[in-house]
Structures are given as structure tokens and as C-alpha cells.
Amino acid sequence: MKLVKVIGSVTSTIKDPSLQGFKLLLVQTVGADLKDKQDFFVAVDTIGLGEGEIGLIVTGSTAKYTEITRHKNIDAAIVAKVERIDLENYNLES
Amino acid sequence: MKLVKVIGSVTSTIKDPSLQGFKLLLVQTVGADLKDKQDFFVAVDTIGLGEGEIGLIVTGSTAKYTEITRHKNIDAAIVAKVERIDLENYNLES
Amino acid sequence: MKLVKVIGSVTSTIKDPSLQGFKLLLVQTVGADLKDKQDFFVAVDTIGLGEGEIGLIVTGSTAKYTEITRHKNIDAAIVAKVERIDLENYNLES
Amino acid sequence: MKLVKVIGSVTSTIKDPSLQGFKLLLVQTVGADLKDKQDFFVAVDTIGLGEGEIGLIVTGSTAKYTEITRHKNIDAAIVAKVERIDLENYNLES
Amino acid sequence: MKLVKVIGSVTSTIKDPSLQGFKLLLVQTVGADLKDKQDFFVAVDTIGLGEGEIGLIVTGSTAKYTEITRHKNIDAAIVAKVERIDLENYNLES
Numbered sequence: 166m167k168l169v170k171v172i173g174s175v176t177s178t179i180k181d182p183s184l185q186g187f188k189l190l191l192v193q194t195v196g197a198d199l200k201d202k203q204d205f206f207v208a209v210d211t212i213g214l215g216e217g218e219i220g221l222i223v224t225g226s227t228a229k230y231t232e233i234t235r236h237k238n239i240d241a242a243i244v245a246k247v248e249r250i251d252l253e254n255y256n257l258e259s
Numbered sequence: 260m261k262l263v264k265v266i267g268s269v270t271s272t273i274k275d276p277s278l279q280g281f282k283l284l285l286v287q288t289v290g291a292d293l294k295d296k297q298d299f300f301v302a303v304d305t306i307g308l309g310e311g312e313i314g315l316i317v318t319g320s321t322a323k324y325t326e327i328t329r330h331k332n333i334d335a336a337i338v339a340k341v342e343r344i345d346l347e348n349y350n351l352e353s
Numbered sequence: 354m355k356l357v358k359v360i361g362s363v364t365s366t367i368k369d370p371s372l373q374g375f376k377l378l379l380v381q382t383v384g385a386d387l388k389d390k391q392d393f394f395v396a397v398d399t400i401g402l403g404e405g406e407i408g409l410i411v412t413g414s415t416a417k418y419t420e421i422t423r424h425k426n427i428d429a430a431i432v433a434k435v436e437r438i439d440l441e442n443y444n445l446e447s
Numbered sequence: 448m449k450l451v452k453v454i455g456s457v458t459s460t461i462k463d464p465s466l467q468g469f470k471l472l473l474v475q476t477v478g479a480d481l482k483d484k485q486d487f488f489v490a491v492d493t494i495g496l497g498e499g500e501i502g503l504i505v506t507g508s509t510a511k512y513t514e515i516t517r518h519k520n521i522d523a524a525i526v527a528k529v530e531r532i533d534l535e536n537y538n539l540e541s
Numbered sequence: 542m543k544l545v546k547v548i549g550s551v552t553s554t555i556k557d558p559s560l561q562g563f564k565l566l567l568v569q570t571v572g573a574d575l576k577d578k579q580d581f582f583v584a585v586d587t588i589g590l591g592e593g594e595i596g597l598i599v600t601g602s603t604a605k606y607t608e609i610t611r612h613k614n615i616d617a618a619i620v621a622k623v624e625r626i627d628l629e630n631y632n633l634e635s
Contacts, residue, residue, distance in 0.1 A: 180339035274527035433556035
């Protein structure tokens, strides 16, 4: 999984039928310090994540393993909200 | 999915039979500000995207999940036109 | 496989059901000199690796091939602890 | 697919049996201006591409979808020769 | 496939059962000039490659397509020894 921050949402009306009904969020990968790393994904939100929140995405064929995305034409899905990261020397409340 | 801008089209007559009949677009990944990131893909257009427009691509085995690309020998497909991106502090009409 | 160092752990209570019960570690890829390379993954720990230790991760669909992660919605798993790396001119005890 | 330029060929006699009989070309990914990007692949040539020519490769499991590479142990295949690229402001004959 | 140089070996006793019995080599991707590119993989050696030698690896699900790695929990395998690379203007004996 990749650690990401939600930075916005994407609206699309002209799209493949299997993308209908999904909420598409624009996310950016972050490192241990939660700073931006400039790697962007548009991911299907399966858990309800808000703007600025930290979560985990799965990519590739794995994105089709959640209940709502099964057999759908997607390759990136948000599968977890991250509430806390514990590093060796300090903790981060995300 | 990856956010991309269409920058051109590709013509190929000598190719694998399973690529016949597809419109191949040259796209470049972009970030939240829609500026170029220099990561290029040649993707099958499944929705009708024009030059300079913003869309979403799926890559890898997922590119075989649209109606027209099923079981085809492709690993990148445009699956959505992006009409609008909402960021925390401002909106972008693409 | 990728060589990684464990740098922390991640807590998530709101998540896809298939992620329940897994220990999620934040790891960073390292090179032959075991120095950090800034590529982060959150991986399911299948063998019991401690903070600061060196291990191997598998990514993508391969992460579903361990006993405990089979058919689960994950794309990164720690599958080995690295005790020793032998390079041409010197050895590293990790 | 990725846009690539053929820069050489690779000879291997000691190899996995499923690689027998394939012509292996060394290719480098290029951008819209056909300049080198330093990302190298060794790809099975399925269409007959010459040195310095521009083509398309598929990577990952998709490389097993051509007639001659089916079920083979390869993850990169050249599937098209690119004869022409049309960009917004000018055309390139490759 | 990716062109790699063998730079060392990795020892692991605590690991997923499906990794038992494999020789794990630390490799680094190289370009046409065989210089290091700093992208490291730990790959299962299926052909017997020595330190400093040049070979080809397959990654991802393709790594499970050799005789000895079938259905195993690995995502990188060395599948060929490279004896010779022919570039447009000169040849390299690896």
C-alpha cells in the first residue's frame, strides 16, 4: 500500500460504464513525515476519506479486491484511513 | 488511475493484430496543477478525447477491462474525460 | 523483491474488511549500503519484523501469495527478514 | 504502451527454456520529441523492428498476449512500429 | 525484462515458506553502457549467475513463470545470462 494525502476530487461525466457511481479523489503519495512527494493518483474512495486526510491506497489489479470495486475498470482504490503513524522517535497523529 | 493530458496521436500500420482498429493517443501525466510531468504513455482511447483535453488512464492488466479492449494486447487505456477538479482552495475547469 | 528497512507502524481503524487483523508496517526501500532511498510502502508483516530491521517485500499481486494474505486486498507484504548481505568486497550484518 | 527507440540487441545462450527462439532487443523509452529518457527494457520483438526505429512496447503480464509470446516467461514485448506521431503544432515522421 | 548486474547475495532464515530453497541475489539495473542505475532488486536466481555478471530479470507476476518458481511467493527472477550486447556503433562483451 502507499501512504497518501487527499488533495481534491475529480468530476467526470464522460467515462467507461464501469466507473459509474464511484467517488474519485485526487491523492498524492507522502513519506513518513507526511510531506508531499508529487506522485499523483486518482483513486476510488471505498471508505469515505475527507480532503487533507491521510489514507492508504492499493494500486494495480489489487484495486479490484474491495466489495464495491470487484471486476471494475479501476487500478487505484483508497482502502484505509490512517489515524496514527508511530515512528522510532516520535508519533504522528495524522 | 492517472491524470493525463492528450498531447498527440500515434500512427502504426505494422503491429500486433490485437491492436488493429484502436485509436492510439500520446498522453502525458499531469499533477494537480495540470502541468506536465514528463511521464508518457500511448493509450487506447475508449471514450473520444481530444488534443489538449484532460482524462484518466488505467494501466497494466486493468486496461483490458473496458468493453472494447477486453482480452486485447494493450496495457494503457483512456477511460474518462475529466471536466472538473476541485482542490481545497480553488477549482479547475479542465 | 525489494530490500527495505522498517521505520514505523501504521494504525487504521476505518478500513476495508479484508485488511482487518493485519499488522501494517511503514517501510522504506534501501540499496546495497542499506541507506534510505525515500520510496515508502505500507506493508503487511507476515513474519514479525522489528523497527529498524531489514527485510524483503513483495508488491503487486504477489503480495497475495503468503498463507495469511491469500485473496486479501493488499499489494505489499514483508516476506523475509534479511540477516546478512554479501557484497563483492565486504559483508554487511543487517 | 510506452514509446521506445531500439538501441541494440542482446545475446543470451544460458536462459530459461521459455525464452528460447525470441529476438531480444534493447530499447529505451522516449518522450514526444523522441529524445532518450534513460529507462531501458530488453523486449521480445514480435513485429520486426530495426535499430534506431521507434515502436511501442507492452510490459508486465500484457506482454504474454501476443500470438508468439503466449504463456511465455517474458514481461516486455514490442507490439507496434510507430510510423508517425502527430502533435498539436507539428508532425514527426519517426 | 530489465538488464541487471549481480552485486551480491542475501541470506534470510526467517521467511515465508514458499521462499525456502531459493538463492537470492542482490542485483542492480544497468543501462546500455552497463553502468549502475541505483534501482535494486533481490531476485531468485534460476540459471546460476555469478557476482558481477550481467543478466535479465523479469518482475511482477511474470517471475512465477519459470519451472522452479511456479506459484511461489516471488516477484523478481533472473531468467537469462547476457553474454553480448550489440549497440549501433560498438559491441559489448559483458
